[in-house]
Amino acid sequence: MSNNTVIKQRSAESDTATPVIAVRGVTLRFGGLVCLSDVELTLNRGEILAVIGPNGAGKTSLFNSLTGVYVPQEGSITLNSANGSTHALLGQKTHVVNKLGLARTFQNIRLFGALTALENVKIAAETRQRTGPVSIMLGLPNARRAERASDRRAHNLMEFVGLGDKINELASSLSYGDQRRLEIARALATDPQVLLLDEPAAGTNPTEKLELAELIRHINAELGISVLLIEHDMRLVMSVAHRVTVLNFGKVIASGTTAEVQRDPAVVEAYLGAEMAAEMLDAQAQEEE
Numbered sequence: 001m002s003n004n005t006v007i008k009q010r011s012a013e014s015d016t017a018t019p020v021i022a023v024r025g026v027t028l029r030f031g032g033l034v035c036l037s038d039v040e041l042t043l044n045r046g047e048i049l050a051v052i053g054p055n056g057a058g059k060t061s062l063f064n065s066l067t068g069v070y071v072p073q074e075g076s077i078t079l080n081s082a083n084g085s086t087h088a089l090l091g092q093k094t095h096v097v098n099k100l101g102l103a104r105t106f107q108n109i110r111l112f113g114a115l116t117a118l119e120n121v122k123i124a125a126e127t128r129q130r131t132g133p134v135s136i137m138l139g140l141p142n143a144r145r146a147e148r149a150s151d152r153r154a155h156n157l158m159e160f161v162g163l164g165d166k167i168n169e170l171a172s173s174l175s176y177g178d179q180r181r182l183e184i185a186r187a188l189a190t191d192p193q194v195l196l197l198d199e200p201a202a203g204t205n206p207t208e209k210l211e212l213a214e215l216i217r218h219i220n221a222e223l224g225i226s227v228l229l230i231e232h233d234m235r236l237v238m239s240v241a242h243r244v245t246v247l248n249f250g251k252v253i254a255s256g257t258t259a260e261v262q263r264d265p266a267v268v269e270a271y272l273g274a275e276m277a278a279e280m281l282d283a284q285a286q287e288e289e
């Protein structure tokens with residue numbers, strides 16, 4: 001069976017004009033601290049949207065609000081599924097959000113270090129099995145079929161992210177860049193419509209960053225998965241994002257294409273500063289070469 005059969009493709013369903021995630025008027029407070037203030041954000045189906053902003057701007061809190069870790073006091077978060085159904089995500093439990101089609105990676109890698117790379121992915125793939133615990137315990141044919149399907153799916157995903165030769169290595173023994181890829185494979189194993197990547201390039205070297213950019217583009221183009229990307233590395237943002245939303249002190253201060261955002265005076269003055277603006281221009285110049 002080819003990778004394409006096991007790793008479900010959604011590219012045919014991609015439609016950049018349809019919101020897959022709509023965040024409307026979201027406000028999140030911790031006591032007196034307003035962490036997100038009236039945030040509006042739209043991720044269109046088939047799109048890669050980067051969320052950038054300085055440290056403490058609220059980027060991870062936004063991801064936590066999308067995935068049910070935090071429950072904002074105001075606003076709404078809606079998932080428009082590929083099958084036409086609509087789901088209110090705000091206040092849903094994290095496993096429910098995942099089942100509905102959102103998967104994420106974390107800023108601080110969270111793998112099972114004592115398990116092999118393949119086992120990490122298989123565990124995630126098994127969350128999509130419909131086989132009950134009794135069938136599994138009794139080793140019934142449907143349980144064995146499901147087990148084989150998870151195994152195949154995990155193998156294919158390991159190949160897809162470029163870790164096909166590392167399936168039996170302990171997750172903790174992999175390089176930082178490989179651990180980041182493994183986290184992505186694990187998220188993909190839950191068959192998401194939307195992938196949330198929280199600083200996937202953190203701690204990686206320049207070669208790994210280039211490979212990561214390519215992987216993100218493949219996930220988007222080949223699997224048809226919409227991607228929300230938090231990233232500080234402007235070169236990576238410029239090379240993969242279709243649009244960018246900028247957060248500063250919990251507020252959206254700009255949204256648009258990478259070219260629009262880097263020209264936006266609010267971004268340049270209030271957030272980027274001359275140094276960051278130069279970095280973005282430099283990244284774009286390199287992209288154009």
Ligand SMILES: Nc1ncnc2c1ncn2[C@@H]1O[C@H](COP(=O)(O)OP(=O)(O)OP(=O)(O)O)[C@@H](O)[C@H]1O
Binds near residue numbers: 053058060062107
């Ligand atoms: N559980 C919490 N309790 C209290 N304050 C919190 C909590 N989570 C986040 N915050 C605060 O919310 C603000 C935004 O934090 P957040 O981690 O979302 O920012 P960020 O943009 O992801 O930053 P970084 O780029 O450094 O990861 C910070 O002031 C942070 O201290």
